[in-house]
Amino acid sequence: MDRRIFFLACLIGLSLVSPVQAKRELAAGALPQTVLEAFFSDLSTAVENPANAELGLNATYNLVDGYWIRTTREQVQQTGQVADLNSVIFFKFNRPSSWVITSLRSAGEFARAEVRFQPSASAGVVRNKEHDTIDTTFNLVLKNDDWFIVDFKGPEVKPSEALPDALTVDPSDTPATLVSRFMDIVLQELGPASGSPGSNVNKVAAATKNMWVDERDSRRSLGQGLTMMSMLQPTSWHLVELDQQRSTAELTITIESGSPVAALVPGANKDGGPTTIRFLAKTTNGQWLLQAFIR
Known part of the structure; x- marks a missing residue:
């Protein structure tokens, strides 16, 4: 390992x-x-x-x-x-x-x-x-x-592929579209087909960094969130609630996971049911960006 x-x-x-x-x-x-x-x-x-x-x-x-x-x-x-x-x-x-x-x-x-x-x-x-x-x-x-x-x-780890370019965001993005784009990438790169936990965390971080506020706390929150997702290896997600104000927003989602180590992850549902996660977002210079990932 x-x-x-x-x-x-x-x-x-x-x-x-x-x-x-x-x-x-x-x-x-x-x-x-x-x-x-x-x-x-x-x-x-x-x-x-x-x-x-x-x-x-x-x-x-x-x-x-x-x-x-x-x-x-x-x-x-x-x-x-x-x-x-x-x-x-x-x-x-x-x-x-x-x-x-x-x-x-x-x-x-x-x-x-x-x-x-x-x-x-x-x-x-x-x-x-x-x-x-x-x-x-x-x-x-x-x-x-x-x-x-x-x-x-364990086996030698293959050299990492070149990290992808960060996806662009534009004024048409809303808190809901940002979370949707972010979670679609998570399912694609960190889902059950991704292999061992942690395999593609850096890849997802690089691809989604422009969706997040460029602040230390936000970068830390993104890293912790991706680590949790890589352990859960989610199979699907659903938007449960959206509370959007003029310049801030809070979104609640649930994710389904079949990972055998899901019970080891802090904040995950220990009974095998959906795990609830919240995203915070805010506007920065007129652009909606994700701010925090909360378990």
Whole structure:
């Protein structure tokens, strides 16, 4: 997973703590391959268990944390990765049906394994189709005569495409047309077909920046809103209410989401129903622009 997943993880309230070594159902001194196979099996079972559907990221990780020396704040600052939690995100979004350790090398107290997974899902949604295998890397260290996982790396991220030119706005735009144009782009670029959360956030931000007031608070609100949308992966939206005054406006919409991690997003409907979002807009030099995104 790349820095975008780390950024999303931070926004949904993940806490980073000191290394933890919980109990695990393994014989003392189990080999690295045995540790990995047990971790994959237990994590897959935890993710697929319907009783765990409402568990958050940390709660799911806690079911398998005995296989890890947990990622520390210092490691995150150095690498930009939350490796242990990223492994849980990987399983939630790809739902691997099988895996094979293609390479395992060890030297003293360090081991590195290359693992190929066969996913059964895309963006957390199981689809009856052929999925490309995914190559990953896990690092382990020997501590107190037992092997623990300390790092996980997913597939290399492809170089980003060139960002699109910003769409134009003109005096004919109203608060309603701005929200409509904005949400249509969100559905197109951040919906279920967009892939992993965060994939197209920068693309949407670049395309829609002219729709927003050029102020620091508005830019921050846009960034937070797009991050939330990328996690929800909305499938549709509906305008519920429009309160438009002479120079300000407030619009309320609902969005539908089938994302498997929607329950992890602050402000999202935890019961699976529509999530309500408000937009604020105002006129600047006679031009309507979006000002804030409120959960």
